[in-house]
Amino acid sequence: MQSQRKTHVSTTVNGEPREFLCEPHQVLSDVLRNTLNLTGTKEGCNTGDCGACSVLLDGTLVCSCLVLAAEVEGKGVVTVEGIGEEGKLHPIQQKLLEHAGLQCGICTPGIVIASRALLEKNPDPSETEVRYWLAGNLCRCTGYDKIIRAVLDAGAVMRGQ
């Protein structure tokens, strides 16, 4: 690999100011996992098809494999590590557990992030809306049904029902 002058990036990750050095070609998922040691974000396809690397960038759901790390200068990133608290799962995480909405777990961080983005915008989505919204989060274990039910149930909990 050709040596490059590294780019210095100041950003906010899960509410904490963070700084890192990256190569210009490095994508955010790479830096999150291998520089910032936030390995909750998974790398799946690396081409924006599978959703395993989903994060929120200034509140917008994106694939972190299709964002250059240098692009997050001055922005805010939320990863799965920023969802829920120590010892207290977020309702989406809790309901995924209760509904057995995960098996191998590789897609789960992306599902959690994408579902949170949906429920923030649309607190009471229909089943069809959940299915379309999560169409970019591939899961090869569950057959999706349990995930969809967990997200609908989490929405109900978050609405106080």
Add this chain to the structure above:
Amino acid sequence: MQSVRYEAPTSLDQAARTLLGSENAKILAGGTDLLVQMRLGLKQPGLLVDIKNIPEIMQLTLGDDALRVGAAVTGALVGEHAEARRLFPGFVEALGLIGSSQIQGRCSAGGNLCNASPAADSVPALIANRALCNIIGPAGARSVAVESFNTGPGKNCLAAGELLVSIDLPLPAHRSSDAYLRFIPRTEMDIAVAGAAVALSLDEAGICTAARVAIGAVAPTALLVTAAADALIGSALDEASLHAAAAAASAACSPITDKRGTADYRRKVVGVLVRRAAAIAKSRIEAQA
């Protein structure tokens, strides 16, 4: 992908200077095509010029004459713009069909256009809506009708150092609307086998006074089909006129056979899509107050 440099200019002037000063520069908007192409080794730029810190590129404003969509304004933002949805429901739907929710957070009409895929969903809808592309470059500013922007698969009319700044969608006349339909063999997350956009104006009696028909994924670029529009104008959008428009669209296309569909199939389906999109645009006008 390793030896690339990255610049993020904050003004159009700065971007133009950066582009001119580099031989192998690529403009980075949402990156949902470019970063994938780089990873696959299809493109190896020496410099990425990220244009998302330039205000003009990120504006989404409703003016007196047009809706101005900055070149890198995301599909997610356009989809949340109530006036855009009301004025150009077909365009907003077409843009919203690109990729997943994650891709919508990054993709843009400008990127979809510049990437110049023949199957780009938003391009026929832009053509049907008479969109104008605002370009700046070393020779100054110019505007190009969107149907003339792409020149072939993966090719557009931008000269060295030129940059697409924004796309203007002229505000539709009273009693006008649009629609876009594509055919894919599944319900989501796929690339169009064929696509069709129709924009219509009707008079109070329901006679079509103006029409634009554009088709995608059935030729090297999205096509404006004047003959299909002519079949609709002056009619009450009855079955015979809709079928004539469909036949004109099928006649105008020059599809290829590939893994998504055969040329014959595409030629037939694109006509069906034109007919159905025209019917949807008509019903949208009729539903207006």
